[in-house]
Amino acid sequence: MNADSDLEDIQYAARAGAGDTHAYAWLVGRHQAAVHRYLVRLTGAPDAARDLTQDTFLRAFQAIGTWRPEAKFRTWLFRIAHNLALDYLRRARQWRRFVPLDDGLEVPDPAPGPAARLEATRDAQRLEAALAALPPAHREILLLREIEQMSYEDIARMLDLNLGTVRSRIARGRAALLAILRR
Template structure:
């Protein structure tokens, strides 16, 4: 997936000190960054603080950002590092439920379909919570945030082949947990 030309222009302007351009970038990415951090930490208030720290660090580092790196992957790398630092300090790995980002396929499901959808979401949440943080993280970046393999590779500082193999292992682990339950 190629970089968004508007985003690149805003990032270049932000790097030159344009606060309006940086505000545009924050508005564009704050929801995804917060959602990612909330699911990684399991603590919405902590995720808000970490998201704020992500954008503060990004603002300070904007002059060093280069257009060769997509802004979104660069920003998620900062969020990733903050989440890992927090999890290491807290010595805990928890999981934030997914139901805020998932919708049932039928716009007007009946009670039975709603119950089935809620049960599937709970099963998925339980299965994801049982996975190691590295598996959960790569699944969140790919399946929930929709990042490309290349973007995940840049975010996690891996090569794309490693991303593919880790994603395959994470999916297999998720399926194994789902089958077990």
């Protein structure tokens, strides 16, 4: 996301807050896939993630009047999704099976042949397994940073952590991921 995207979000959110349902539908269309992808990977439950995505946008619609442009709309939305996911996971009493990164993982072009395709598939499987082996807090923070490409500041606001904690968790998560991959 860039400054122009943030400005568009501000404009559409203001219109949605004034009762423009078409503006809110535009915001849903813009952010729904990312919120769903985040929730699927965080919960490991695609069906629950679909419901949580709907709940996220319903809650956001109900609370759009409380959103302030000082906070990025996307960060605010992901915070709602995060809280709903934590509630779901607490009810489930465990972190669920990890869902592969199939739509966010860039695999090298398999055109060189079957050997390259096999190697790329094995690399992707190793990465998925390594991410699944991470503690949930490290997995979540790496998903937000590396897959959703959120800034450190946005992650800090979303997770209600100080910036130093976010930086250290990302560093520890990356180190743990590398250690798992080296095994």
